[in-house]
Amino acid sequence: MSVAAPGPAALRGIDLARAVRVMLPAVMLVIVACFAAASPTFRSGGNLVHVLINDVTLPALASLGMTLVVSTGGIDLSVGTAADLAALAAALTVTQGGDALLALSAGLAAALCVGVVNAILVAGFGIAPFLATLGILFIGESVQQLATNGGAPIYVVSNFPPLLDRLAHGAMLSIPIPLILLAMLSALTRLLLARTAYGRRAHATGIAPAVARHSGVPVRRVLAITYILSASLCGVAGLLLLATVKSYVPLSGNAFLLDAIGAVFLGTTISRDARPNVPGTLLGVLLFGVLRNGLLLVGWNFYWQQVAVGLLVLVVLGVSFGVRRRGRE
Amino acid sequence: MNDQAGEAALSLQGLVKRFGATRALDGASLVVRRGSLHGLIGQNGAGKSTIVKILNGLLQPDSGSIAIDGRQVVDASPRLIERLGVHIIHQEPMLVPGFTVAEALFLGDEPRLGAGRSPVVSWRTMRRCAEEAIASRFGLALRGDTPLDQLGAAERQIVQITRSLLKAPRVLVFDEPTASLVRSEANRLFAIIRRLREEGAAVLYVSHYLEEVRDLCDTVTVLRNGRDVATLDPARTSVAGMAALMVDRDLGAMFPTRSSLPGAPLLEARGLGRSGAFADLSFTLRAGEILGLTGLVGSGAKELVAALFGLAPADRGTLLLHGRAVMPASPSEAVGLGIGLVPEDRRRNGVALDASVAENATLPGLVRFVRRFLLDRGREQEAVRGLIARLAIKTPGPDAPVGALSGGNQQKVSLAKWLGTGATLFLLDEPTVAVDVAAKVEIYRLLADLAAGGAGILLLSSDLAELRGLADRILVMHRGRLVAELRAADATADEILTAASGGAAGSAPDGIAA
Incomplete structure (x- = not known):
């Protein structure tokens, strides 16, 4: 409670708290070092780019949105829904002969719809985010199955718009375009959360909603913006997925959900005040990607990979929570 | 003090409780006797709620002693306090809102099927016991399966009191019990409290409403700045006299001199x-x-x-x-x-x-x-x-x-x-x-x-x-x-x-x- 003079115990607490904040990067280095030693393929440059593009970029985009949502104290279970519906809308546009720009607009509009509905449910009606977005998750699944005769993929291989193709497979200055896109959106999200009035209000809403309200923060507007931004970022992920595989497979976006949640919470461990933050989230997603890729290359059974990911989440968060609780007592 | 009253059921002596630099209690003492109604008054911050929290086992005093029925109590936890027979009736009843009357009455102590030994709760027995318990004490016909949120404030208060009475309390503490009640409900509550006194309970009645305290209590203790500054017989004191005792007289220097002319x-x-x-x-x-x-x-x-x-x-x-x-x-x-x-x-x-x-x-x-x-x-x-x-x-x-x-x-x-x-x-x-x-x-x-x-x-x-x-x-x-x-x-x-x-x-x- 009071600002007592820091005794030896308090000093130890501070050191431990510092140690916790470097835990995630340290774990990352150790894992990379181990895999690099064990597998020559892992340490090749080509593999690194492969991991970044295929295993990291798409979940990272969804995780950026999740970072915003968790900052406001909520959760968004419909990240996959927004991604899938964006991909579905774009795929249908292309099969109907629409061009790339029209397809992209249709996709973003679909994602935006998901965001607006979430915003109405959470900010307008005050439904708990977990339940509101769970409802949208269910409805989104049905919509996709109804639109595809029970879940048949839509292949758009023939006359795939070249612009869309370049979005996924092109490069600028020999940097793959998906990575450029991710870097730009990450930087923007980082700026938004850490440096704008919106970001400060989002954190305040998450930390102490009653205080935010009593301070005149337009809490409902902050929440509405947050869910719309989250769905939009997921929409970009969905469009990128469509452009990468040139087909729309129903419900494939749900794969982002658990990684996004895990990455955001892992990422909070590098923050001094345990808040969701963009660098931490990116590190979390990267860790998941590297871990899965490395385990695959050293020949682990595919089904054991989730065990490793789960253990990682539990250990890092367990240590972090434990230390922070001791610091408070 | 009242000579007819029985032996001390609750005795607090020299309680001190510090929060950082502030002393919420600074040597407060009071004695509640069996079969008496004891009022406790004081301004906000005088230490009333700290005493209630200590009696609840939620706070430990830094020094001073608590005795219940002559037994010293050390390291009181809420459970221990309740085992010793001290029950607190709060301003807002502490009941689970969505529960029914019967569930709230017996929460944690539900009657069981099979002579009370099986793990299965007997809902029928529970409802019947609840209805009997309330009817016999308050002459009130409340259905055991009525949800609490359909009851008025006084009825919820009655459920709360009945819950305490079921545990054969030695000391009952009422903490601002009438704040959410209308006049007629409050009068019913006063009748109940008087009956509890006749049945030999020791009652500590904490309130802001000085007239209530004057009309109800046998003895009144006035708290000021964490200390008991007076224990008096309300029959011989006016409300104004009580109010005067509650107020600190020597704080003038704390206030800035203001010479504003409102615009x-x-x-x-x-x-x-x-x-x-x-x-x-x-x-x-x-x-x-x-x-x-x-x-x-x-x-x-x-x-x-x-x-x-x-x-x-x-x-x-x-x-x-x-x-x-x-x-x-x-x-x-x-x-x-x-x-x-x-x-x-x-x-x-x-x-x-x-x-x-x-x-x-x-x-x-x-x-x-x-x-x-x-x-x-x-x-x-x-x-x-x-x-x-x-x-x-x-x-x-x-x-x-x-x-x-x-x-x-x-x-x-x-x-x-x-x-x-x-x-x-x-x-x-x-x-x-x-x-x-x-x-x-x-x-x-x-x-x-x-x-x-x-x-x-x-x-x-x-x-x-x-x-x-x-x-x-x-x-x-x-x-x-x-x-x-x-x-x-x-x-x-x-x-x-x-x-x-x-x-x-x-x-x-x-x-x-x-």
């Missing part, structure tokens, strides 16, 4: 009302004025402040701010109009303990630091350093979490939030509760400065010394209405308390168990 009307309420909360309120607050507002729990004063800040808008009447008709529908709208609130529940509504001093202090007026979409953190830090200096906030720095500060300094942060936002109307809800004396003086000085600078200040407080020392005028509310407007310079504590408890000063009490 143009800043806030004008005309017939303001909100159903179920308050009605027909008309008053004017001038620029440069500190307007005191007081009332007991349930008087509507809190609700008035909530309405002015847009938390629960008024639904009748008009409100003029700087001569313009306004009716803030949300706090963010109120803040946009230049209204700031320092809420009573600091830790819940006032400051975010896990956020830094800077983040808290700039939250309401954040837009003033925005330059091309981004927060100018250099200027923000500079402004926060200015606020820390101006309010003498003791903090390791602008980035320290507010939770690491003392209560008084947290409260200064809660006030600092509104400086520099352009607010002209400051609403303060019990701004110095649980605040140490040094911080109190700083806060008073700052409020006087703000008023001198042309702001209007509405000071809701139940601290009479504070109202008389700081305010220009004092509005007193009782059960939703304005009942008195007093010039702070001439108002006596007795006048204010008497008006707040329902009678005009000097008039007859409005018939409690007449």
Whole structure:
């Protein structure tokens, strides 16, 4: 409670708290070092780019949105829904002969719809985010199955718009375009959360909603913006997925959900005040990607990979929570 | 003291409880005898609620002793206290809202099937026992399967009391039990409490309502600044006499001298009302004025402040701010109009303990630091350093979490939030509760400065010394209405308390168990 003079115990607490904040990067280095030693393929440059593009970029985009949502104290279970519906809308546009720009607009509009509905449910009606977005998750699944005769993929291989193709497979200055896109959106999200009035209000809403309200923060507007931004970022992920595989497979976006949640919470461990933050989230997603890729290359059974990911989440968060609780007592 | 009363059922001796620099209790003693009704009165902050929390086992005294039926109690936990037979009836019944009467009565102690040994709860037995228990004690036919939220406040109170009675209490503590009750419900409760006394229970009755205490209790202990300053026989003392004992006489030096000449009307309420909360309120607050507002729990004063800040808008009447008709529908709208609130529940509504001093202090007026979409953190830090200096906030720095500060300094942060936002109307809800004396003086000085600078200040407080020392005028509310407007310079504590408890000063009490 009071600002007592820091005794030896308090000093130890501070050191431990510092140690916790470097835990995630340290774990990352150790894992990379181990895999690099064990597998020559892992340490090749080509593999690194492969991991970044295929295993990291798409979940990272969804995780950026999740970072915003968790900052406001909520959760968004419909990240996959927004991604899938964006991909579905774009795929249908292309099969109907629409061009790339029209397809992209249709996709973003679909994602935006998901965001607006979430915003109405959470900010307008005050439904708990977990339940509101769970409802949208269910409805989104049905919509996709109804639109595809029970879940048949839509292949758009023939006359795939070249612009869309370049979005996924092109490069600028020999940097793959998906990575450029991710870097730009990450930087923007980082700026938004850490440096704008919106970001400060989002954190305040998450930390102490009653205080935010009593301070005149337009809490409902902050929440509405947050869910719309989250769905939009997921929409970009969905469009990128469509452009990468040139087909729309129903419900494939749900794969982002658990990684996004895990990455955001892992990422909070590098923050001094345990808040969701963009660098931490990116590190979390990267860790998941590297871990899965490395385990695959050293020949682990595919089904054991989730065990490793789960253990990682539990250990890092367990240590972090434990230390922070001791610091408070 | 009363000679007929039995042996001491509850005895507190020399209790001391410190919170940081403040002493909530400073050697308080009191003895409740078997078969007696013992009143405990005192202003907010006198230590009443600390005593209740100690009796509940929620707080441990730093020194002093507690004896129940002559047995010393050490390291009391809520469980131990309850085993020793002390039961507390709170102002708001502590019952699970969605439960039925029977579930609430037997929670944790449900009758079981199979001679009480099986793990299966016998709902039939439970309902029957509940209905019998309530009917036999209170002559009230309540169905055991009625959900609590369909009951009135008095009926919920009865459920709570029955729950305690089922455990054969030795000592019953009533903590402001009538605050949420209407007169007829309160009268029923008084009859019940008198019967409990006749049955030999020892009752400690904690209340703000002095007339209630006078009419009900055999003995009254007055608490002031954490000490028992008098134990008296209410039959031989007037309400005004009790009120005079409650008030500290020597705090004059704490208040800044003010020589303000109130200016143009800043806030004008005309017939303001909100159903179920308050009605027909008309008053004017001038620029440069500190307007005191007081009332007991349930008087509507809190609700008035909530309405002015847009938390629960008024639904009748008009409100003029700087001569313009306004009716803030949300706090963010109120803040946009230049209204700031320092809420009573600091830790819940006032400051975010896990956020830094800077983040808290700039939250309401954040837009003033925005330059091309981004927060100018250099200027923000500079402004926060200015606020820390101006309010003498003791903090390791602008980035320290507010939770690491003392209560008084947290409260200064809660006030600092509104400086520099352009607010002209400051609403303060019990701004110095649980605040140490040094911080109190700083806060008073700052409020006087703000008023001198042309702001209007509405000071809701139940601290009479504070109202008389700081305010220009004092509005007193009782059960939703304005009942008195007093010039702070001439108002006596007795006048204010008497008006707040329902009678005009000097008039007859409005018939409690007449």
